[in-house]
Amino acid sequence: MARIDVTVRGAGIFGLSIAWECARRGAAVRVIDPNGPGAGSSGGIVGALAPHVPEQWNGKKAFQFESLVAAEAFFRGVEAASGVSTGYGRTGRVQPIAGPEALKLAEARGEGAKALWQGYSCVLAADRSRISY
Numbered sequence: 001m002a003r004i005d006v007t008v009r010g011a012g013i014f015g016l017s018i019a020w021e022c023a024r025r026g027a028a029v030r031v032i033d034p035n036g037p038g039a040g041s042s043g044g045i046v047g048a049l050a051p052h053v054p055e056q057w058n059g060k061k062a063f064q065f066e067s068l069v070a071a072e073a074f075f076r077g078v079e080a081a082s083g084v085s086t087g088y089g090r091t092g093r094v095q096p097i098a099g100p101e102a103l104k105l106a107e108a109r110g111e112g113a114k115a116l117w118q119g120y121s122c123v124l125a126a127d128r129s130r131i132s133y
């Protein structure tokens with residue numbers, strides 16, 4: 001029987017990332033998922049990785065932000081080794097804003113994002129009357 005160092009159960013983003021990192025470090029890895037890769041939430045439809053909202057910044061949010069920054073190199077590494085596109089892209093997203101209160105909040109988040117996200121991401125909020133199509 002082939003040598004197995006690590007068995008990962010579940011081929012979602014967490015299981016596959018752990019399996020990938022173990023394999024990268026030289027372990028012989030087996031992944032078991034009766035439903036196949038991406039069968040759970042990781043095959044979901046939204047697919048946006050975003051830094052957490054900047055207000056009430058704390059260590060957990062900082063860690064999430066660092067993870068987001070690391071994602072680019074992580075996914076490019078997977079692509080380089082596999083020759084398969086991961087589909088990862090920094091495309092930004094458009095989010096409708098429900099009304100004046102929500103717009104005020106989004107504008108405040110824009111200021112927080114400028115200060116905390118180190119130019120990596122930003123929040124641009126605008127009333128639709130100020131946008132031309």
Ligand SMILES: Cc1cc2nc3c(=O)[nH]c(=O)nc-3n(C[C@H](O)[C@H](O)[C@H](O)COP(=O)(O)OP(=O)(O)OC[C@H]3O[C@@H](n4cnc5c(N)ncnc54)[C@H](O)[C@@H]3O)c2cc1C
Binds near residue numbers: 036038046
């Ligand atoms: C509709 C939707 C949209 C989302 N949008 C976003 C988003 O935009 N941004 C974001 O960051 N997060 C988003 N999330 C959350 C994100 O998808 C999850 O947090 C993440 O995918 C969880 O990954 P996971 O690997 O822990 O679990 P999963 O992807 O659910 O993987 C678990 C895997 O374990 C397998 N499994 C279960 N039991 C066993 C067993 N006994 N043995 C072996 N395998 C087993 C399942 O088949 C499955 O493949 C969204 C979730 C949903 C549902």
